[in-house]
Amino acid sequence: MKRWKVWLMLVLAAGFLGLLGFGLTRDAQVLPSAIIGQEAPSFDLETLTGDSLSLASLEGHVVILNFWASWCIPCREEHPVLEMAAGHYKDHDVRMLGVVYQDNRANARQFLARNGGTWPSVLDPNSQVAIAYGVYGVPETFFLDPHGRIVKKHVGPVPWDYLTSTVDSLLVASGKTPGGVEAAGAGSPAESGSP
Amino acid sequence: MSAPIHAPRMAALVAAGALLAAAGTPLTAQAVDTAAAARADTAVTASDATAGFATPRTAADTGGGAGLSGAALDAETAQVAAQLRCPVCRGQSVLESTATLSKEIQAEIKQRLASGQSPEAVKSYFVSRYGEWILLKPPTHGFSLLVWVLPVALLVGGLGVAWLWIRSRSGEADTDTGGGPTPADGPAGSAEAGLSDEERGWLDRAIRND
Incomplete structure (x- = not known):
């Protein structure tokens, strides 16, 4: 066997293995998101209680934007984490907002009455906001910095550790007090740094 | 011998x-072919489906404006929908898919076309939201x-x-081979x-x- 043939075969085999390795180590469920780092698409929608709520009104706060539906089983799984987060960040510059996806007001209200949750949720008729955020399905959770920029997105029930580490890093980055620390606690960065 | x-x-x-x-041939190219074939058959039903989704913003535009209307709008909507991937089912085009989100995307396409956006602009809107993944036919530039x-x-x-x-x-x-025995x-x-x-x-x- 000539030397160049041996090399050719080695190169081909290495190429194949490389391609296989690349394909097999990727999670096929993870889909690309085009809007990380971009400004969050604005909206002004009706809440479940009939008020109007715009995303712009939450500027200056870290926002946890959660797309959910009453028919979505993983959302039921996720709900306790969101409730814990609501308590955990009660005294911080964090706002939680639900967007009801492909569902109606009655079902969504019933879900919240049964499972708890006091943060507002808005209705998204025709899923225009969901499409604007590039939502594939529910639950999906977007994390917005105080300037209204999308910093992270989580597909599927958001784990507690993921949520707190993301929100805390956003709070710290914007000079605010992270969760678990008394907002008025001594020695913590003053809240005067907020934009 | x-x-x-x-x-x-x-x-x-x-x-x-x-x-x-053959293995390297983009699978999506086949999907586009089938989508194109399906387009002719489903164009009518697709327009029926989208008709049900009267979107609040279009109510004003449909009367007349820069955009398309009537059969031309339906045909153009189907044309664009056939090129976009259904985010839920992934293997189908938005036009072929019966998923609710696909129908909502069709309504969005229709509304944008009706308001005067070009098919290219509509497609790039969806690319800006979902990434190039949303295009059934991979783009002919960059890594793709x-x-x-x-x-x-x-x-x-x-x-x-x-x-x-x-x-x-x-x-x-x-x-x-010429140069003496090797x-x-x-x-x-x-x-x-x-x-x-x-x-x-x-x-x-x-x-x-x-």
Whole structure:
């Protein structure tokens, strides 16, 4: 066997293995998101209680934007984490907002009455906001910095550790007090740094 | 002489090249073809489906404006929908899919076209939200270009290797390759093949006597 043939075969085999390795180590469920780092698409929608709520009104706060539906089983799984987060960040510059996806007001209200949750949720008729955020399905959770920029997105029930580490890093980055620390606690960065 | 033995191997080599090329062909291209075929059949039903989704913002635009209307709008909507991937089912186009989100995306397409946006602008809106993934046909630039170029490159490369291989085989069979005998293809072939009758007789005798 000539030397160049041996090399050719080695190169081909290495190429194949490389391609296989690349394909097999990727999670096929993870889909690309085009809007990380971009400004969050604005909206002004009706809440479940009939008020109007715009995303712009939450500027200056870290926002946890959660797309959910009453028919979505993983959302039921996720709900306790969101409730814990609501308590955990009660005294911080964090706002939680639900967007009801492909569902109606009655079902969504019933879900919240049964499972708890006091943060507002808005209705998204025709899923225009969901499409604007590039939502594939529910639950999906977007994390917005105080300037209204999308910093992270989580597909599927958001784990507690993921949520707190993301929100805390956003709070710290914007000079605010992270969760678990008394907002008025001594020695913590003053809240005067907020934009 | 050695040709009959090696012909299957050569065929296998070419086949492997073709297989590689086939494997590399963007699957999505087939999806686009089927989508295009389906378009003709489903164009009417698609417009029926989207008609149900009267979107609040379009109510004003549909009367008249810069955009399309009527049958032309339906046809253009179907045209764009056939090129977008259903985010839920993933293997189907937005036009073929019966998923709620696909129908909502169709309504969004229709509304944007009706308000005067070009089909390209509508597509790039969805790309800006979902990424290039949303396009059934991968774009012919950047990293995605690889999907188009690789199959052709592999096929040409495979044929090239096969041709080199055939040439080197036939070169060995006929005469020496020119630059004098190389140690690599030296003794084995010529020693066995180049026996004269006298030599063969001598060899036979030697074997028998032993």
